[in-house]
Amino acid sequence: MPIVFIGPMAAGKTKIGRRVARGLNVPFIDTDKRIVESYGPIGEIFAREGEEYFRIIEREAVDWALGEPAVVSLGGGAVLNVDTQSDLENATVVYLSVTTAAVQARLGGGRRPLLAGGITDWERIYNVRRPTYEALATICLDTSNRPISGIADEIVNWVQERNDE
Template identity: 45%
Template sequence: MSVVLIGPPAAGKSRAGRRLAKVLGASYADTDKVIVARHGAIPDIFAAHGELEFRRLERDVIAEHLETTEVLSLGGGAVMDVETQARLEGHTVVLLTASPAAITERITGNSKRPLITGIESWTQIYEARRETYERLADVSFDTSFRPMVRVVEDIAEWLEQNSKEGPSDVA
């Protein structure tokens, strides 16, 4: 069983996931980073092969890491894939969100996300995905203007009290 972090772009899934794994002494992977290590930069994959091919790579990387990795940060759009949605069944799914004001600060001047050109496109994407994020999530945390250490403390505390297999048994 894995703890899986989902949510819109720049919500903090990568940062929180890495830190949460450290706090729990758990194994960790970030599916975006696995894809980049294997296939190169995300904007280059989108440009050369298209979003559909990126989604195929993403689906496979998630399937490979669920069950074996204790804490897993997904890419922002990963949960829109129906196969991935089904695979999340039985895992602990943590949704991270943030307000448009907080996101604006985080995405300004960053060109690593090919689908996000500004807060308008972020908002559009978030609204289109919101129902799916919320349906899949066991719990949700707002990361807006909060130090990541605090966010991770909250997640760890929630896991301790609510984990599907108990706090010392997240794998």
């Protein structure tokens, strides 16, 4: 089973996941990116087909990715799927958390369809999902006040130590 990154929007799953994959010399898969490659921009999928449809194609992307020997970064809401929840019980799950204060500077661009209301939406959604992230996590790291490189190095070392045990 792969190493899987979960956590709220803009916690750093894509950026840190990619660095960890490089550090471990394994492929990197970002399920949002796979969806965009197959179906076009996520904002357009939400606008055209709705969130329910997005969650169906997201589950397909996650199901495929979890069968790969890779570091896998999931979209922030992928853990809502119950099949994904049970799959993750057998995976190494890295939960990246971030505070509201720290994430504010990262939310530029407005490309996330669920954040039309900005930081208020981010906080509301995170509060609903937080128990799920916590329940699925093998390890949790707070990314709020640390550089991406230091967090990625810590995760690479942690994975290597686990593999040596």
